[in-house]
Amino acid sequence: MGFIAEGNTLVWEDAEKYADYIRQHGVEQLLNIWNDQKDRGNDVFTWGDEVEYILVSVDNETKDIKLALRSHEVLAVLMQKEKLDPQNVDYLWRPEYGRFMIEGTPGQPYHGLGRQLLSIEESLIKRREEIESHLKENERILTIASYPRMGVEHFAEPYSSPNGLVAESQFLPDTVINPHFRFSTLTANIRKRRGKNVSINIPMYKDINTPPQQDHQTFVSPSNDKAEPYNQPYNIYMDAMGFGMGCCCLQATFQMSNIEEARNVYDHMAVMAPIMLSLTASSAIFKGLLSDIDARWTVISQSVDDRTPEELGQQPLKHNKCVINKSRYDSIDTFISRGNTYRAEYNDLPLVYDKPSLERMVGAGMDEQLARHFAHLFIRDPLVIYSDKIELDDKTHSDHFENIQSTNWQTVRFKPPSPGSPIGWRVEFRPMEVQLTDFENAAFIVFVAILMRAISDLKLNFYVPITKVDENMKTAHLRNSVVNNKFYFRKNITVSTGTSTGNVDEEYELMTIDEIFNGCKEEARESVGLLSIIRKYVAENKSFDAETNRLMDRYFSLIGKRASGELMTMSTWTRHFVQNHPSYKHDSVVSQEIQNDLLQRCFQITNGSTHEPKLLSAELITATGGAN
Ligand code: ADP
Ligand code: MG
Ligand code: MG
Numbered sequence: 231m232g233f234i235a236e237g238n239t240l241v242w243e244d245a246e247k248y249a250d251y252i253r254q255h256g257v258e259q260l261l262n263i264w265n266d267q268k269d270r271g272n273d274v275f276t277w278g279d280e281v282e283y284i285l286v287s288v289d290n291e292t293k294d295i296k297l298a299l300r301s302h303e304v305l306a307v308l309m310q311k312e313k314l315d316p317q318n319v320d321y322l323w324r325p326e327y328g329r330f331m332i333e334g335t336p337g338q339p340y341h342g343l344g345r346q347l348l349s350i351e352e353s354l355i356k357r358r359e360e361i362e363s364h365l366k367e368n369e370r371i372l373t374i375a376s377y378p379r380m381g382v383e384h385f386a387e388p389y390s391s392p393n394g395l396v397a398e399s400q401f402l403p404d405t406v407i408n409p410h411f412r413f414s415t416l417t418a419n420i421r422k423r424r425g426k427n428v429s430i431n432i433p434m435y436k437d438i439n440t441p442p443q444q445d446h447q448t449f450v451s452p453s454n455d456k457a458e459p460y461n462q463p464y465n466i467y468m469d470a471m472g473f474g475m476g477c478c479c480l481q482a483t484f485q486m487s488n489i490e491e492a493r494n495v496y497d498h499m500a501v502m503a504p505i506m507l508s509l510t511a512s513s514a515i516f517k518g519l520l521s522d523i524d525a526r527w528t529v530i531s532q533s534v535d536d537r538t539p540e541e542l543g544q545q546p547l548k549h550n551k552c553v554i555n556k557s558r559y560d561s562i563d564t565f566i567s568r569g570n571t572y573r574a575e576y577n578d579l580p581l582v583y584d585k586p587s588l589e590r591m592v593g594a595g596m597d598e599q600l601a602r603h604f605a606h607l608f609i610r611d612p613l614v615i616y617s618d619k620i621e622l623d624d625k626t627h628s629d630h631f632e633n634i635q636s637t638n639w640q641t642v643r644f645k646p647p648s649p650g651s652p653i654g655w656r657v658e659f660r661p662m663e664v665q666l667t668d669f670e671n672a673a674f675i676v677f678v679a680i681l682m683r684a685i686s687d688l689k690l691n692f693y694v695p696i697t698k699v700d701e702n703m704k705t706a707h708l709r710n711s712v713v714n715n716k717f718y719f720r721k722n723i724t725v726s727t728g729t730s731t732g733n734v735d736e737e738y739e740l741m742t743i744d745e746i747f748n749g750c751k752e753e754a755r756e757s758v759g760l761l762s763i764i765r766k767y768v769a770e771n772k773s774f775d776a777e778t779n780r781l782m783d784r785y786f787s788l789i790g791k792r793a794s795g796e797l798m799t800m801s802t803w804t805r806h807f808v809q810n811h812p813s814y815k816h817d818s819v820v821s822q823e824i825q826n827d828l829l830q831r832c833f834q835i836t837n838g839s840t841h842e843p844k845l846l847s848a849e850l851i852t853a854t855g856g857a858n
Contacts, residue, residue: 238411238616238617238618239411239412239415239614239615239616239617240415240614240615240616240617241415241418241419241422242418242419242422242423243422244615245419245611245612245613245614245615246423246611248612248615248620249611249612251620252612252615252620252630252633252634253584253586253587253608253612253630253634254586254590255622255624255630256608256612256630256631256633256634257587257590257591257604257608257631258624259624259627259628259629259630259631259649260591260604260628260631260646261590261591261594261596262624262625262649263628263631263646263647263648263649264596264646265594266649267489267646267647267654267655268489270488270489270647270654270655271487271488272487272488273485273486273487273488273654273655274341274342274485274487275341275342275343275484275485275486275487275682275683276339276340276341276342276484276485276653277339277340277482277483277484277485277679277682278335278336278339278340278482278483279335279336279350279480279481279482279483279671279675280324280333280334280335280479280480280481280482280483281333281334281335281354281357281373281480281664281671282326282331282332282333282373282478282479282480282664283331283332283333283334283358283361283371283372283373283478284297284328284330284331284371284372284373284374284377284478285297285298285300285301285304285330285331285332285365285369285370285371286298286330286369286370286371286372286377286829287366287368287369287370287387288368288369288370289368290368293826294822294826295825295826295829295830296384296385296386296387297328297330297377297380297385297386297387297406298330298369298386298387299329299330299386299387299388299405299406300329300330300369301325301328301329301330301331301332301408302325302329302408302409302410304332304361304364304365305323305324305325305332307364308321308323308332308360308361308364309323318337319337320336320337320353320356320360321334321335321336321337321353321356321357321360322334322335322336322337325408325410325413326408326475326478327407327408327413327471327472327475327476328406328407328408328472328475328476329405329406329407329408329409330377330386330406330476331408331476331478332361332371334357334361336353339485340679343679343680343683343772344772344774344778345774345775345778347676347679347774347778347781347782348777348778348781350672350675350676351668351669351672351781354668354671354672355668358371358668358836370833372666372829372832372833372836373478373664373665373666373667373671373836374478374512374513374664374666374800374829374832375477375478375479375512375513375525375526375663375664375800376476376477376478376513376515376516376526376529377476378515378516378518378820378825378828378829379515379517379518379820379822379825380402380472380473380476380516380517381399381401381402381468381470381473381517381518382401382517382518386403386405386406388405390403390404390405391403395418396414396417396418397417397418397421397427397469397470397471397472398421398427399427399469399470399472400469401468401469401470401473401517402469402470402472402473406472406476407471407472412614413475415613415614416471416534416613416614416637417470417471417472419536419613419614420471420534420535420536420613421471423536423538423611423613424535424536424537424538425538425539426452427452427469427470428469428470428471428532428533428534428535429452429458429459429460429467429469429532430467430468430469430473430474430529430532430533431459431460431462431465431466431467431468431532432465432466432468432516432521432522432523432528432529433464433465433466433521433522433523434464434465434466434519434520434521434522434818435514435519435520435521435522435709435805435818436464436522436818437520437809437816437817437818438816439815439816439817440464440816440817440818441817442463442464443463444519444817444818444819452469464522466516466517466519466521467517468516468517468529468533470533471533471534472533473516473517473529473533474526474529474530474531474532474533474534474559475530475533475534477513477526477529477530477663478663478664479526479660479661479662479663479664480510480662480663480664480665480671480674480675481658481659481660481662482658482659482675482678482679483645483656483657483658483659484656484657484658484659484679484682485653485654485655485656486654486655486656486657486682486686487654488654488655489655490567490568490569491655491686492644492654492655492656492657493566493567493568493569493600493644494567494569494571494685494686495657495682495685495686496566496567496642496644496657497565497566497567497569497572497692497693498685498690498691498692498693499642499657499659499678499681499682499685500561500562500565500641500642500696500699501692501693501694501699501702502659502681502692503561503641503642503659503660503661503699503703504561504641504661504699504702504703504705504706504717505702505706505717505719505743505746506659506661506662506674506678507525507527507641507661507662507663507703507706507707508524508525508705508706508711508712508715508717508743508799509712509743509789509792509793509799510661510662510663510665510674510799510800511524511525511663511706511710511711511712511799511800511801511802512524512525512663512664512665512666512799512800512801512804513525513526513529513663513801514709514801514802514804514805514808515804515808515820516529518819518820518821518825519818519819519820520805520808520809520818520819520820522709523707523708523709524707524708524709524710524711524799524801524802525663525706525707525801526663527559527661527703527706527707528707530559530639531556531557531559531560532557533559534557534558534559534639535557535558535559536558536610536611536613537554537557538550540553541553541554542554551584551609552582552609553582554582554609555579555580555582558610558637558638558639559639559640560639560640560641560703561640561641561699561700561703562640562641562642562696562699563579563581563582563606563696564577564579564581564599564602564603564606564696565577565599565693565696566599566600566603566644567599568597568599571689571691571693572693573693573734575695575734576693576694576695576696576734577695577696578695578696578697579696579697579700581602581606582606582609583602583605583606583608583609584605584606584608584609585605587604587605587608588601588602588605591604591605603644607634607635607638608634610634610637610638612630612633612634612637613633613637614633614637615633616629625649626649626650627649628648628649631646639660640660641659641660641661641703642657642658642659642660643657643658643660644656644657645657645658657682659678659682662674662678663800665800666800666832666835666836666845667835667836667846668836669784669788669846669850669851670788670846672785673784673785673788673789674789676782676785677764677785677786677789680764680767680768680782681764683767684763684764684767687767687771688724688763688767690723690724690763691720691722691723691724691725692719692720692723693720693737694718694719694720694737694738695734695735698718698738699718701718702717702718705717709801709805710799710801710802711743712743712792712793712795712799713742713743713744713795713802715742716740716741716742717740717741717742717743717746718738718739718740718741719738719739719740719741719745719746720737720738721737721738721739721755721757722737722757723760723763724763739755743793744793744794744795745757745759746759746760746793747759747760747761747789747790747793747794748761748762748790748793748794749761749762761786761789761790761793764786765786768782784849784850787849787850788846788850791847791850796847797844797845797846797847798844798845800845803842803844803845804828806844807827807828807831808820808824808828811824811827811828838851
C-alpha cells in the first residue's frame with residue numbers, strides 16, 4: 231500500500247461530482263509522464279517485495295486467539311525511524327486495510343540478481359523480529375492469507391459490535407478498519423456507489439455433516455429473493471470490504487530497463503498469475519467455515535465490487551456509461567506489449583474503455599494498445615477524493631492518475647514513473663498468497679524475480695488468449711487445483727511464434743501445474759517444464775557462487791514439490807489439520823478451539839519449533855533447524 235495522501239476525504243455524494251474532473255486530469259497527468267518518460271532506457275533491474283502480516287493476541291487464560299486491532303499503534307512506532315531518516319532504514323512499514331495488518335517492504339530496492347538473493351530471507355526474518363520487538367507479551371504476528379474466524383462472534387480484541395456506520399456490516403465492526411480516513415472512505419464509498427452492501431458469496435465445503443445453512447451464522451437476509459446467492463444452500467455470505475481487503479498478499483515490483491520491456495513482462499506475468507495463485511493458495515477458511523475454494527482472490531474481488539446494477543447489466547444504462555464485465559479487483563483485461571511474440575488474437579476479450587480518455591491519449595500520440603489499457607482503467611470512478619487535493623498542477627502531480635490506477639487492483643499492475651522521480655517503468659506482480667514461513671515467502675519472491683528476468687533474457691513466451699487466462703483464474707480457486715485441475719498453458723514457451731499465422735488455439739493445451747513446472751514425459755507432448763528452463767537459465771547466465779546456487783536449489787525444489795503435489799499448499803494442509811482435529815464435527819465449522827490449535831501450530835511452524843513434513847520437507851529446512 232503505497233499511495234496514501236493526508237487530508238480530508240469527500241463522502242460519495244460529493245466525490246461523485248468530481249469524477250469526470252479527476253478522470254480528465256488523471257489522463258493529462260498520465261500523458262505528461264508518458265511524454266517525459268517514454269524514451270528513457272537502460273534503467274537497472276531493481277525490485278522489491280511486499281509482505282503483509284496479521285496481528286493476533288492470545289488470551290493468557292482461555293488461550294483463545296483473536297485478531298488484535300492494534301497495528302496502527304505498532305506501525306506508529308515502526309515508522310518512527312523512517313520519519314527521522316527515510317534514506318537509512320532497513321525496512322519500510324506501511325498500513326494496510328485492516329487495523330490488524332502491517333505491511334513490510336525492504337528499505338531500499340534490491341539491485342539485480344546476485345549474491346543479494348541470499349539476503350532476501352534474512353530480510354524477512356529481520357522484519358518479523360522487528361515487528362515482534364514492539365508487540366505486547368501476548369501478541370503475535372502471522373503470515374496467513376485470511377484470518378479463519380473473521381466475522382464470527384467475538385473474533386477481535388477489543389470487542390466492538392458490528393453494524394457500524396461505515397461498513398454497515400452484520401458481521402464486522404468498523405473497528406477492524408485502519409483508522410486512516412482513506413480506508414473508511416473507500417469502504418463507505420464503494421457501498422454507496424453500488425447502492426447497497428457488497429455481497430461476497432463463496433461455496434462452503436460440504437462435509438458429511440454439513441447442514442445447508444449454518445445456524446451459528448444466521449443473518450438477516452438483505453432480501454428474501456430465493457435467486458440471490460446468499461440465500462442458496464451451502465453458501466458462505468460476507469457483507470463487508472474487510473473480509474476481502476483484510477486478506478494478506480505477497481507482492482513484488484520490478485523496474486525494467488524501458489517501457490517496452492515492462493510491457494512485455496507485464497503480459498507474460500499476467501498469464502502466470504492464476505498459476506502462481508494456485509501454487510501459493512493459502513486460504514481455505516472464511517468466516518469460521520471450511521470453504522470450497524482455496525484462494526482469497528475472489529473474496530477480495532467481490533469485497534470491493536462497486537459496480538451499480540446498470541454496470542452489472544441488470545438495469546438499462548441511464549446514469550452510468552457502460553456495462554462492466556469485472557470487478558475493480560480482477561484479472562487484467564488486455565495485453566499491452568507490441569513485442570514480436572504478441573498476436574492480436576490473444577486480446578480476445580471485448581474491452582470496455584472510457585472513450586474520451588482513449589481519444590485524448592491516442593490524439594496525444596500514445597499507441598492504441600497502451601491507450602486502451604489505460605482507458606480501461608479509466609472506466610472506474612475515483613473513490614477517495616481529498617478536498618484539498620483537487621486542483622493540482624498536472625505537470626508536477628500524478629495524484630489523479632494514481633487515484634484511478636491504485637484502485638484498479640489487477641493481477642499485474644503496469645506502473646509508470648512518478649513525475650520527477652528517478653524510478654522508471656515498473657511491473658507489480660500481485661496474485662500470490664502470503665506463505666507461513668519466511669523461507670517459503672523468500673522462495674516465491676526470488677522465483678518470480680528470476681522468472682521476470684528469464685522472460686526478458688530468454689524471450690520466453692507464455693501468451694494464451696486472455697479469455698483463457700480468465701478461465702485459469704477461476705480454476706486457480708478450486709480446492710487443491712494445483713493437483714486436481716488443469717490450466718491452459720502454451721505447449722512451447724521457448725519458441726516465439728509471434729510471426730506465425732497459425733490458429734492460436736493450436737498453441738496451447740490444458741496442463742496440470744506439475745506438467746507446467748516439472749515437465750511431461752508423455753511421448754506426444756514431451757516438455758522439460760518451466761523449472762528446468764529456469765534452472766538452466768540460472769546456470770548459464772548467472773555466475774552464482776556455490777552458496778547462492780544451493781539456496782536457489784532449495785527454493786526451486788520447494789516450488790517443484792508444491793507443483794507436483796509432493797508437498798501440500800497451505801490451503802490443503804489447513805484442510806487436513808481441521809479435518810483431523812479431534813473436536814471437528816465434519817460439519818465445516820472451524821470452532822474457536824480448532825482455530826486456537828491451528829494458529830498455535832502455525833506459530834510453531836513459523837518459528838521452526840515444529841516441522842510439518844507434508845508442508846515443508848526436511849531437506850528444505852536449514853541445518854539450523856528452523857524453516858526460517
Ligand atoms: P503499491 O503500489 O503496492 O502500493 P508502492 O508503489 O509503494 O506499492 O511500491 C512498493 C514496492 O515497490 C515495494 O515492494 C518496493 O520494494 C518496490 N520498489 C521501491 N522502489 C523500487 C524501484 N526503484 N524499483 C523496483 N521496485 C521498487
Ligand atoms: Mg499491500
Ligand atoms: Mg503492492
